[in-house]
Structure formats: C-alpha cells, structure tokens
Amino acid sequence: MSDALRLVDITEDQLEAVRQIRMAAFGPMGARDRDEWLKFAAKFVADGRYLGVADGDDIVAAARICAFHQWWGGRRVPMAGVAGVVVSPEYRGRGVGSLLMRAVLRRSVENSFPLTALYPATTVIYRHLGYEFGGGRYRFSFPAADLRTLGGKEVELRRAGPDDAQLFLDIVGRLHATRRSSGPLVWPVDEVAAWLAAEDNFAFAADDGFVVYNWSGEDLSVDELIAGSEQTARALWATVGSGSSVATSVHAHISPGDPVHLLAGQEADKKAEVQRWMLRLLDAQAAIAARGFAPGAVLEADLRVEDPDVPENAGDWHLSVADGSGRLTRTQSGGEAVRLGPRGLAGLYAGTPLSVLRTAGLASGGSTAADATIDTAFAGSTPYMLDYF
Template sequence: MEIRDVTADDLDAVLDLRKRSFGPLSAGDVATFRKMVHPTLAAGRYLGAFEGGRLAAAARLRPFTQWWHGRPQPMSGVAGVTVSPEDRGRGVGSLIMRAVIERAAVLGDAVSALYPATTPLYRSLGYEHAGAQHRVTLPAESLRTIRPAGNVRLRRMGPDDAAEVIALLHRLYAASRASGPISWGEGIWRLWLAEEDDFLYLADDGFAVYRWDGQDIEVDNVVAGSVETAGALWSLVGTSSSVAKRVKAVVAPDDPVLWLLRERSKETAEQVRWMFRVIDLVEAVARRGWPAALNAAAVVRVEDPLRAGNAGLWRLEFAGGSGAATRETGEAGAPVLSANGFSALYAGVPVATLRRAGLMTGDERHDEVLDAAFAARPYMLDYF
C-alpha cells in the first residue's frame, strides 16, 4: 500500500470513494467540493492510500485557526476519512490516519481535531473526546422577548467582508478566552458569504448567519461582543417568528442568548462530539493560552507510541498567561498520561475524570495545578 498526495487527477476516484462511504452527493455538493478542495491539494493536505494505482483510502487535513484560552494557533482539522468497502478490516484506516498525523507534524500544526464517524479507530491513535458542537432548538416566539438595546448598526454582508469577519472572530475569541472554536481561511469564508439562500448581517462587534429550513429558522452563527449587539442580532432572527415555529441554532455552551431569553423551559439541546489530539507537545503548550493569574509548575510523564517526541517526562511551567514544556529528569512519582490522556487534559477534561477513566495514573501532587492550568469548556460552532 502506497501513501502519497492526492492530485487533481485523483478527484474522480476520491468522489467515488466518498459516495461509497457516505452516500451520493448532489451536483451542487460536487461542485462545491471541487472548489474547496483545490487549495488543500496544493498545500499537501490531502493524502491517499493507493494499491496498484487504485485509491483505497483518503483523508484531508483542513487548515484551521483554533483558539485555546483565547489564543489562536494553526490546527489540522481531519475530514473526509474514507476507506473503500472492499478494503475495510485490513488496517487501511489506521494506515492513512498514521500518515495524516505525521503530515500534520510536517506542516507545523501542533494540534488536530476531527468529528468521528467511529470512535475506536481514532482513540487507538491518540485522539480523545474533547468538546462538542452544541445545537439548541428554541420556540421561535421566545426570541420576540429579546429587545435590542442601544443603537446597533447592522448591514448585509457578502464575500468582500471575509477578512473583516475573520478579524472580528480573532478579537471576540481572544476577549472571551474561548477554547475550541475554529475559523476557516479567507477563501472558504468568501464561499460561505456568497451563499444566496443565507441571510448575512454584520455589526461592528458581531455577525449573524442564518436561513430558512422548511418552516424553521436555522442559525449557523450569531457571534457578538456586547449585550447590545447580541440583542440586536438575536432580535433580528426573531423577526421571523410570525411564520417560523422553531429556531435551530448552533451556539456556545454559555451563549448569552440562553440568558437573554425570558423563557427557557421549552428548549432542547443536542451535542455533536469532536475529538482532539496533541501532535507536538512542546509547541502545543507554547501556543496555547493560559490563565494570566496562574504562576505554577507541574511534572507529568506522557506515553505516546506514535509520536516519540511527545513521550517522556515533562516539566510544565505557567506564568503570565504563557506556558512552556521542558524535559525533566528524576521525578519518579510523576503522574502518567497516555497520548489520549494528555490530549484530553489539554482540552480541559478534569483530572478526576481522567483518573476515573484510566487515562491518568500515579502521583496526585500536581493535580490541582493541572486542573487550574488546563481548565476549559471547549466547543465549536462549525462542523467539518
């Protein structure tokens, strides 16, 4: 089995593999896929497993910016992992994903995330459950109780606003010390902002993306940096309540709309879970944001059979909102984390949970520092 970059000449085979794995694509979806995938090909972010020239498996590494405690870093979002039906059960999925992890390291991405179709494969390679995309369903009429406060200027937005939207996300996620959310590159944002059936509105410190879905309203994004803008944007969505019965919205777990509503007794919520892996421990610690008030250190031992550079004894130091990982010797009693365990810790899973799940063992003296340093409530607004 040969692992190599997917090229434009392989796209028909990739689309056939996607159809066999996930079902038929519409003509519009095929056209969108081809538009989106070409930058990925040029950047070496699409890998295939070939046997005698036949495509047996493929996977894409989407280039995202992801925030951790308000600090952005590049992240490989793994998507489109497909294995031909006749090759399943032969270890081909593990083979292509090992290549993906190595390619992420070569590309300089210290962390990676994915939405799993199946958990065991990814967990066996060091990915662990970390956060979720949160979807709430609200009675549309409940948004009518939100009254805009102040004079917030809203305007319709389009493809030429892509750079402004990205800059706005950077400001808002940094200010809120967000963990987990991602942003696409400007080229992809330009495609999203050209959708003719979407309603797109921009304010100085927020924006909204929503559409009709049958008789419901579907909200992709309402992001706001102030109570005035949050009220204005959600009130705007609520103007459809005379026709729409429900609003289905992707929100942060602590989105202000859940506190702006006068009545919350009838909402429903669901989660689409995503998994996360630390690819380069040293860089991941250096690039992450940390609580500015914390000035402490902890020692951990990490076991990572796929990434030898991550394995071993580490001293983690936190000060002034920054962190560093350096090699340590002589700490025989340090807690031990698997690759999965360290990835989950990085994403804010509490130490007590890691210990009860068997992802962390050994000395407990550093537990309180680790909980304080890595505390997070990770989420994503985007599915990929």
C-alpha cells in the same frame, strides 16, 4: 493486508476514484455536488494535503488535512483538521484506516501543526491513534417569538456582505480573546467573504457583533452570532426572531455558555443536538506554548508522556504556567511525574479534570494533591465548535 498497499499523495486524476469510495461511505452525490466537490478537493491536492492508500494502481482509502487555527484559552493555535476519511468497503477492518491515519499524523507533524482534530465516524480507530474527545458542536433551538421580544432597538444594525469579512474576523478575534474561548475555528478571510456572499444567508453587523442566519425548512438557523455587549446581543437575536410570523423555531450553533441562555425568557428546547469532536497533540511543546491558560494560575509540574505514534512527544517534561502562558521543557525523570498517554494529554489540554482522566485510566502517578492546581491552569469555558468539517 496486501503487500501491494502503499501510501500515496492523491492526484487530480485520482479524485474520481476517491469520490466513488466517498459515495460508498456517505451516500450518493448529484451532478452539481460532484462538480463542486471535485473543485473543492483539488485545492487539497495542490497543497499536498490529500493522502491516500493504493493497492497496486487502485485507490482504496483517502483523507484530507484542513489547515485551520483553533482558539484555546483565548489564543489561536494552528490545527490540522482531518476530514473525508474514507476506506473502500472491501478493505475495511484490514488495517487500511490505521495505515492511512498514521500517514496523516506524520504529514501534519511535518507541516508543523501542534494539534489535530476531527469528527469521528467511529471512536475506536481514533482512540487507538491517540485522539480523545475535546469538545462538542452544540445546536440549541429557541422559540422564534420569544427571541423577537429581546429588544435592543437602540442598537444600529446594518446589512453585511463580503466586504465585511475582515471586520467579522476582527470582532471574533477580539471577543474570543476576551472570553478565553476554546474550540472555535478561525477561517481564512476569503472563505468568510464567500460565506457572506451566499445569497441564502442573511448577515447583519453592529460595531461589536454580527449575525449570519438562513432558512432551514420552515424554521430559521443561525450559523454564527457573537456580541460584545448585552444590547447588541439583544438586537441581533431579536432580528433573527423577527421572522416568527413564519418560523416557529430558531436553531443555533452556539456554545453551552452563550449569553442567550441567560437572556431568553424560555429555555432552549431540551432536545439539544451535540456532535462530539476529538483532539490530539502533535507537538506537545508547541501546543502548550501557543495555548492560553487561566490568568493568575501558577503551576510547576512534571509530566511523563508515552506516545508511540508521535515519539517526539514522548519522554519526561516539566510544565510551567504563569501569567496566562505555559511552557514545556525537557527534564530528567522524576518520581512524582503525572503519567499520560496521548489520549490523556489531549484530555488534559481540553480541560478534562485529572480526577476524571485518572478514573478512566488515562492518567496516573504524580501527587493527587497537585491535581487541583493543574486543573485550574487548564480550566476555562466548555470547548465547542460552530463548524463541521
């Protein structure tokens, strides 16, 4: 690596150079997309959330940090979403990506994010930096004609628009808390309003649910559908399915445990698509305190964490769980501590059973007799996201 390489905060006049690297990584960008991308990227520059690597005066790598909240165990946890990680082709394989990502981790820690997540183009670099798979983004396809027959005609639906953004957030928040969801993102109200204002989207609301969908070629695609009752779920899915006179299939980004899997007469197409995303803890103490845990679970366990890239996480900890909440406190070294690196800690946080982590070499030590109690505390529905970033 060149001695001239240095970490920088990307400035607006450097965005065109970043765009050129991005096209080398992800393909060409049209003029209209170019203008939209530059406008979008400038927001990250203004907030100090666009980092880069420069060789002399030339930008050779860049990444941006999205300020999200993410549901974990039915509670919202601040999360740094890492996106747009690009390295100029001639600098790949020379440690530039690792240099950049370590700066991203440090900036995210400084901005008080307990968690970070990303969709990996390759897992090798991110695992080396402590990320591990946390969940997936699932797309299932159903016959439109089958959904059309689900009923729910007694439920009153209305067209929804930008003024309903806060209502949508309130419905989502209430239902994710009740279901103890893990993984979905929480978007700012202005972003939700812009989504509902898009002329290509069709949005309908009920008192306890909503749907946003659009055309995808000759099929229909559901961005989000959430319902708090059987009849509302039936009504919303039937509304989407009402396009079956033209559409053969309805593609939907939903969780593997969505009620539609139990309502639909025919199972989803077996060719379901899954994009896996990775998770990392940046502040283990804050991440545990913010997360929801299984109601009724009672746990006292010692952990020993090794984390060379975020040393604040390293050391001996005592984990307590009760009444759906968790607490991590510093403690003295214990011989029965479960030993975890950052990948194992991320896997545990996401609900991966300790037996699996042990078999993968990501956990060791402690008493295996206590593994089931620890698993129960972190257990819940399959972590999933609806959005790609």
